[in-house]
Amino acid sequence: MDDDTTVKAVKRLLAHIDNKTTDYAPSVMRMPIARYFDFSIAAAERERIFLQSPFVAARSSELPHPGDFVTTEYIGTPLLMVRQADMSVSAFINVCRHRGGRIEFEKSGNRRQFICNYHGWCYGQDGSLRGISFPAGYPDVNRADNALPSLPVDERFGCIWVVPTPGDELNMKTYLGEFDEGVEASGIGAAVLLRERQWELSMNWKLVMDGFLDTQHVGFLHPQSVGPLFHANIHLLDTVGKNTRLVVARRSIDGVRGADVDAVELRRHIGCNYTVYPATIIVVVPYHYELWTISPHPTDVGKTHVVVRFLAKEGPISEADIHARDENWSKLLDALSAEDWPMAQSIQDSLPRGLLAETLYGRNDLPAQAYYNQIQRDLDASSG
Numbered sequence: 001m002d003d004d005t006t007v008k009a010v011k012r013l014l015a016h017i018d019n020k021t022t023d024y025a026p027s028v029m030r031m032p033i034a035r036y037f038d039f040s041i042a043a044a045e046r047e048r049i050f051l052q053s054p055f056v057a058a059r060s061s062e063l064p065h066p067g068d069f070v071t072t073e074y075i076g077t078p079l080l081m082v083r084q085a086d087m088s089v090s091a092f093i094n095v096c097r098h099r100g101g102r103i104e105f106e107k108s109g110n111r112r113q114f115i116c117n118y119h120g121w122c123y124g125q126d127g128s129l130r131g132i133s134f135p136a137g138y139p140d141v142n143r144a145d146n147a148l149p150s151l152p153v154d155e156r157f158g159c160i161w162v163v164p165t166p167g168d169e170l171n172m173k174t175y176l177g178e179f180d181e182g183v184e185a186s187g188i189g190a191a192v193l194l195r196e197r198q199w200e201l202s203m204n205w206k207l208v209m210d211g212f213l214d215t216q217h218v219g220f221l222h223p224q225s226v227g228p229l230f231h232a233n234i235h236l237l238d239t240v241g242k243n244t245r246l247v248v249a250r251r252s253i254d255g256v257r258g259a260d261v262d263a264v265e266l267r268r269h270i271g272c273n274y275t276v277y278p279a280t281i282i283v284v285v286p287y288h289y290e291l292w293t294i295s296p297h298p299t300d301v302g303k304t305h306v307v308v309r310f311l312a313k314e315g316p317i318s319e320a321d322i323h324a325r326d327e328n329w330s331k332l333l334d335a336l337s338a339e340d341w342p343m344a345q346s347i348q349d350s351l352p353r354g355l356l357a358e359t360l361y362g363r364n365d366l367p368a369q370a371y372y373n374q375i376q377r378d379l380d381a382s383s384g
Contacts (some may be wrong), residue, residue: 010256016235022364031361037301049375054152055170055280059159059309067083067125072159082127089160092148093149093164097146103115113125113130118213120133123147151165188289193287194329195310198306201305201345203302212275231249239370244277247273272285280292286310290308292308
């Protein structure tokens with residue numbers, strides 16, 4: 001957030017703490033359990049929302065030179081990102097136009113051209129079809145019409161954002177609207193990647209998302225890990241388009257009451273989560289950043305893929321800040337493995353048995369209500 005927004009946010013948070021309030025939804029929301037476990041709903045979420053929206057496919061630093069490439073897979077779609085000669089980035093579906101074989105199997109590297117191992121069809125760095133083995137056998141195949149399928153891609157905040165379905169040009173500044181300036185001001189674009197972890201979880205993706213949308217649980221589920229750091233059930237929610245910004249209060253915020261401190265100091269007493277719709281979360285907290293990507297399994301409603309990238313600002317840093325940053329990483333992993341995901345797994349195991357017809361999101365669950373209502377609006381709009 002910029003300086004003015006930070007100052008206003010701290011004042012709003014302190015008022016909530018004093019009044020024992022938070023940003024509220026108008027009423028309680030009831031979520032039918034079918035939205036967690038119905039295969040047709042899951043398929044619609046994948047096809048109509050996730051595969052039509054941007055996510056972080058890589059960090060820009062992974063492609064420092066022309067010809068550098070990175071591959072990944074997102075909800076069953078194999079992707080290839082390539083740094084071009086003009087230092088732009090192109091993204092393609094990593095599938096040969098001949099028989100559908102994977103073009104590039106390596107995770108990363110540098111190539112002048114990409115050759116399919118099956119029959120030797122050759123593609124340039126720009127995705128164009130450069131060569132067909134035994135061309136006399138394909139007299140009617142137009143090379144210009146058989147390039148690798150190109151995908152919308154943009155570079156912003158030191159990240160390569162991709163929409164995994166061919167379509168219109170992607171502009172992340174436009175996609176984020178007013179939030180773009182706040183994310184830029186956070187400094188994440190200049191941050192360096194320190195650690196990365198990936199998980200395959202046996203639970204519906206919404207149960208993972210709930211952990212980023214719920215501010216009530218920190219004092220109960222995390223009494224010894226991250227719970228003591230934050231005020232539970234105190235938050236601000238702002239929305240721009242389909243994207244949201246959730247701001248929470250660290251307990252240290254109580255020490256700035258009436259103090260003459262600038263926005264830089266105030267940022268040390270809050271946490272800020274930007275949810276880039278549908279499920280990329282940019283976490284801005286003191287000492288580090290987190291970049292989360294949550295995606296449903298391509299076929300199994302009860303599985304989720306999770307990636308977290310742990311970043312920090314480059315440059316001189318005190319020993320105390322290094323210790324705090326490392327401690328934050330350890331606490332994060334401990335909270336996930338021992339608290340968040342065991343609880344989510346218990347929900348995954350219980351709800352399909354018909355023990356409940358619905359789950360409840362209270363007025364103080366505004367972040368979750370706003371998010372899931374947007375998901376439902378998109379499903380309703382795309383089915384009409």
